Amino acid sequence: KGYIYIVFYDRRNFSINSTHTELYMATSKDGGETFTNEKISDSFFVSNDNIFAGDYINITAYNGHVHAIWTEEDSAKQTTRIVTRGFYFPVDTIHSVANCNGIHFSNLYPNPSYDGNFNLAYCLEEDKEIEIKIFSIDGKLMNKISKSTLLTKGNHLLHSAASDFDLTSGVYLVQFIGEGISETKKLTIINTN
Secondary structure, three states, X not given: OOOEEEEEEEOOOOOOOOOEEEEEEEEXXXXXXXXXXXXXXXXXXXXXXOOOHHHHOEEEEEOOEEEEEEEEEEOOOOEEEEEEEEEEOOOOOXXXXXXXXXXXEEEEEOOOEOOOEEEEEEEEOOOEEXXXXXXXXXXXXXXXXXXXXXXXXXXXEEEEEHHHHOOOOEEEEEEEEEOOEEEEEEEEEOOOO
């Protein structure tokens, strides 16, 4: 079982003879057994039936990061524009406990963070006391996300916001520390609004 993402043009919200078109994404989290549909274009565009716009649509997905690209026509201006949009869909199980070696800091996302929100995914092979710190790029301790706390073995996901730690736009180092193990990842925050 796995995740499947499909993008497609759709006219479901318009009359049968309309050329108004929107872009949708279908997502399955169970290997294609079920799908949910979500409109991802900001507004409709008018499609020209003489141009095969569907030839210029694509999607890429890796580790929960999904990027769609498509063309939209503007019949009033007689132009076509290329649109891209990025999404993040958290993967429920990042790594199994069997892949952990002490502490395994498996993911920090979205990275860069365009809204100041970010997630830290990590796993522990056994119950461990860990601490998570944020440093400026020049090594100054900015804040502690988690003080030294005993956590149970398994996968963990921590949702955080730059505003919770007085972080502004910039580049930071996020460090996981525990029982002789230290792992650091770089985090870029573009906007904290």
